[in-house]
Amino acid sequence: MPRTATPDSQTASRKLEMILRHSARVFAEKGYEGASIRDISRASGVSLSGLYYYVESKQKLLYLIQIHTFNTILSQLRRNLESVSDPAARLRILVHNHLEYFLRHPMEMKVLAREDDVLAGEYRREVAEIKRRYYGTALEIFEELRRAGQARQLNPRIAVLSLFGMMNWIHTWHRPQVDPQAEALSDVMSQMFLHGVMNGHPVDSQKTSRAARSTLKVAARAAG
Amino acid sequence: MPRTATPDSQTASRKLEMILRHSARVFAEKGYEGASIRDISRASGVSLSGLYYYVESKQKLLYLIQIHTFNTILSQLRRNLESVSDPAARLRILVHNHLEYFLRHPMEMKVLAREDDVLAGEYRREVAEIKRRYYGTALEIFEELRRAGQARQLNPRIAVLSLFGMMNWIHTWHRPQVDPQAEALSDVMSQMFLHGVMNGHPVDSQKTSRAARSTLKVAARAAG
């Protein structure tokens, strides 16, 4: 009982997206190595060999998930940062953007956080490159904070990687029914980070939080 | 060319320890599912079937690594906490104990951090139980901080899990040749957490840091 074939490029790319969604779920549940192509075939309803019509290998499947997730989260971040110049507010936006996406796409983010050193060759290089750009953006914001006199003389690398640690570790413990959602979570983590990093200069949490929130609402509407 | 057989129970358990060390390295490098028993056989110099004389399955190998690591880190923590009552100092000890062990046994800790949901059945239950006890200890310290008026009204679960996130994420980025060692790292992370969590009450970093350090030196000597 074959589905009606529609040689429509939009339908084809939609099916690829559907395969990627199911793949992300399976990878998140069993890990990349622990998941088999047959698991993905079963989960997506596409036959084993049918999968290879859309994606040339298991590695490419992981690559597509990772690169697409990073691209989306990074371009959303840049859009959200555009109109804000206050360093503390920019930091809040980064945290909120990350956590918002994290909780909206937990499977993809879990795959991003866990399967860090699986890819090889060109795939690996490309994912590493975009990750480096994302990290660089965070580093710049931290330097702005410092220039504005709102951050202590901390090793910026450690400060920023600690922040990412806080955020990315979430995939190991967050239960949507029990734990706070992105809004509250990013408020807490931004505050923890800003207080933890500043030195004597109290952060105006009212102002920066409001600025970040209004920008993000626009973004949320745009993203649907 | 068989090694000389020494029916000495100490030799046997030493060999098991050796196998566990090599297993941890292989699991850390390729992930649990990505690593094969043959990889471990090659790495440890024990034949494929020889491995099964010491450990009954691949799962048990992972279980033994995880339970031993948790037991060690938890009992060391309790020893280090015994003589200290100041909440901020106790928090510093927890962080230092965790990072010290982390950087001394990076392979084991990477396996602990990554292979969280691989185990099944009884093995899973036992590891979950000891992890819960470790987490509970951290939670108690946070509550002490709060009772002492040194912590804001934060969701304790989120605060503590964020701290573990900071610390455990290290396995994805720390390069021993480039990055600070346990001493400096735990100073920075303790400070970030304590400042991030407190409210108006400045933390006496001199005093608490000194207290923690002298206790930990004793422990370091004891651990060899």
Next chain:
DNA sequence: TCGTTATTCGAACGAACGTTCGACTCAGGA
């Protein structure tokens, strides 16, 4: 109506997987 192109899949490939088995060695006690 025919030929082309896009799409799908059952069946199979060789390789690698975790685990088992039986045979072997060797030291120490009887």
Next chain:
DNA sequence: TCCTGAGTCGAACGTTCGTTCGAATAACGA
């Protein structure tokens, strides 16, 4: 001297792995 038991391993078990191949189907332009 023979026996026992701890230790070791090569060879093989049946299963699952990622990937490939060729045939089948359906829609569409000519």
